[in-house]
Amino acid sequence: MKVLELKDVHKTYNSSEVKVHAVNGVTLDFDEAEFAAIVGPSGSGKTTLLNLIGGLDMPTSGEITIDGTDLSRLKSSQLIDFRMRNIGFVFQSYNLIPVLSAKENVEFIMLLQKWSKEEREKRTFELLKAVGLSDRVNSRPSKMSGGQQQRVAVARALASRPKFVLADEPTANLDSKSAANLLEIMEKLNHEEKVTFIFSTHDARVVKMAHRVITLEDGKVVSDEVRE
Amino acid sequence: MVAMANTPWATTGVIVYGIDPEREKSVTEIWKKLVPGAGEYPDISRPGEVLISDKCAEILKLKHYIITEDVIDQLRGEKVPENILLRLPDLKETRFRSPKDFRDILKMRFTRRELDRYGNLIAAAALDYRIRNRVLLTLSDGTGTPVQGAFRVCGIYKTTNTGFDQAAIFVNARELAQLCGKDEIMTHEIAILLNDIKEAGNVKDKLEGISSGNSVRTWRELAPDAALMNDYMIMYYFMFIGIIMLALAFGIINTMLMAILERTRELGMLMAIGMNRKRIFSMIMLETIFLTLTGAVTGMIAGWAIVEVLGKTGIHFSGWGEGFEAMGFAARVYPVVTPDFFIFTTLLVVVTAIISSLWPARKALKLNPVEALRTE
Ligand SMILES: Nc1ncnc2c1ncn2[C@@H]1O[C@H](COP(=O)(O)OP(=O)(O)O)[C@@H](O)[C@H]1O
Ligand SMILES: [Mg+2]
Numbered sequence: 001m002k003v004l005e006l007k008d009v010h011k012t013y014n015s016s017e018v019k020v021h022a023v024n025g026v027t028l029d030f031d032e033a034e035f036a037a038i039v040g041p042s043g044s045g046k047t048t049l050l051n052l053i054g055g056l057d058m059p060t061s062g063e064i065t066i067d068g069t070d071l072s073r074l075k076s077s078q079l080i081d082f083r084m085r086n087i088g089f090v091f092q093s094y095n096l097i098p099v100l101s102a103k104e105n106v107e108f109i110m111l112l113q114k115w116s117k118e119e120r121e122k123r124t125f126e127l128l129k130a131v132g133l134s135d136r137v138n139s140r141p142s143k144m145s146g147g148q149q150q151r152v153a154v155a156r157a158l159a160s161r162p163k164f165v166l167a168d169e170p171t172a173n174l175d176s177k178s179a180a181n182l183l184e185i186m187e188k189l190n191h192e193e194k195v196t197f198i199f200s201t202h203d204a205r206v207v208k209m210a211h212r213v214i215t216l217e218d219g220k221v222v223s224d225e226v227r228e
Numbered sequence: 229m230v231a232m233a234n235t236p237w238a239t240t241g242v243i244v245y246g247i248d249p250e251r252e253k254s255v256t257e258i259w260k261k262l263v264p265g266a267g268e269y270p271d272i273s274r275p276g277e278v279l280i281s282d283k284c285a286e287i288l289k290l291k292h293y294i295i296t297e298d299v300i301d302q303l304r305g306e307k308v309p310e311n312i313l314l315r316l317p318d319l320k321e322t323r324f325r326s327p328k329d330f331r332d333i334l335k336m337r338f339t340r341r342e343l344d345r346y347g348n349l350i351a352a353a354a355l356d357y358r359i360r361n362r363v364l365l366t367l368s369d370g371t372g373t374p375v376q377g378a379f380r381v382c383g384i385y386k387t388t389n390t391g392f393d394q395a396a397i398f399v400n401a402r403e404l405a406q407l408c409g410k411d412e413i414m415t416h417e418i419a420i421l422l423n424d425i426k427e428a429g430n431v432k433d434k435l436e437g438i439s440s441g442n443s444v445r446t447w448r449e450l451a452p453d454a455a456l457m458n459d460y461m462i463m464y465y466f467m468f469i470g471i472i473m474l475a476l477a478f479g480i481i482n483t484m485l486m487a488i489l490e491r492t493r494e495l496g497m498l499m500a501i502g503m504n505r506k507r508i509f510s511m512i513m514l515e516t517i518f519l520t521l522t523g524a525v526t527g528m529i530a531g532w533a534i535v536e537v538l539g540k541t542g543i544h545f546s547g548w549g550e551g552f553e554a555m556g557f558a559a560r561v562y563p564v565v566t567p568d569f570f571i572f573t574t575l576l577v578v579v580t581a582i583i584s585s586l587w588p589a590r591k592a593l594k595l596n597p598v599e600a601l602r603t604e
Binding site for chain 1: 493494501507
């Protein structure tokens, strides 16, 4: 079964005099354990598309189905819960909670989901080890480099074993070495955890590492290629 | 009873209260207001004793200032410098009958600064009363015949009510009756101290039913100006509290709105990854309440400490002292804070905090995660 399906999804902004078709009829589907990049110039609709997929925003028309559940049929409180259980988020500017340590940031969602202490600890250490931060467990975000913070964010996104992880330009604030390192870690986790990663980027070196590249232009998918 | 009090040096009008010294203790607090080191409370076993106030002693010239070797030793013990003490011995054994005379002498000897620092200490140490001095009381025995009795000062009291102090003197009720040629004690007044001041009205109504023509008065009727003042105080208290709470509410709202504005992105992220509205709401509320409680606890400790210190030293309203005293209040006020006042204020602060955190919390709920995440 497909993890994620989009059927003729549109998102139109009416805020100013002109209507902006930020996403203009996108139809896509994703399998389990895909590693897909969404590329396109600035303003092509990457962020808008990821927000729609993540249930943070509602499409003007079209249908988004995650693991057989049509997002538009969920009430807002159900949607929040659904999001927490099924989707991991990685943001461009890390967005860790500044007053919490790396471990506590990763643990946070598991706490919201009321996992037991042993389960939480086990999962947290497993993930921090996977992202190569076993030695920074108790560090605050402010004491870590951008690359390290983004790796904590990836660990946090995976904490509750989501169906897929959405990352909007996760490497945009990183130097190329940290970016490559982050991508390697994401790819490894994609493989080990069998979780789908969908990330947007306009960095050519990051694009090279993707297994599937979806190109957007003016809110439309202009190419969708799978490579090995 | 109204009487004339005489000493060899002065005369003044007083109101003599015949009391049962032991039973009086249960309704008034005169026995707690004795000036330390100046005599004691009347005792039935010692006949002919009278308890007068500091004010009355002053008028009757029973109060004086005298420097003795003991006084100098005492001052030395209180760490008054030697160069000040050196200028005192030649005043020895001279009696000054009024505070003013004593002050004037000191003024001639010391600089203003020295006086400011040590004047009160010296005056307090040098103060002496003529305990056991005779006071002659002249009063009417009820049939119009004047009678006279000699009493000895057994002790000095001082309350915060100067008007009361000036007039009220206390003798043993039985002796007062004897002086007037009566075998029985004539009871003019029965004081009833209630556990709850609010019961005064009810108790009055009940007593009036059985008082057979005797008048029953509440404290409000007996001291209407004190009652009025008390009402004003309560009114002012609520006005001040109201203003303070309003300021508190604005403070909280402002602080929390700033906190939310600063953390818009963090809140957006929390909403995106799965914090629901209920959790966001309670997070902001709890944060506000913790913030307020931290402040409240700190403030209360500080407030309690200040009241504790001022309760010992008193606040002297030097500028308005005379006005205060004329109204029957002491110029030196000793603040006291009762536990229920503390509890009431704390509850009020908590309630204000909760109410004023509602708006910031609602504001946080209205954030759209997409917009919130976009803010820089
Ligand atoms: N909230 C909004 N209101 C109006 N227009 C928007 C809004 N968000 C995005 N857009 C417009 O939608 C288009 C796509 O934006 P976006 O999805 O951010 O592109 P990308 O992430 O690829 O740079 C842009 O033209 C942008 O101006
Ligand atoms: Mg974007």
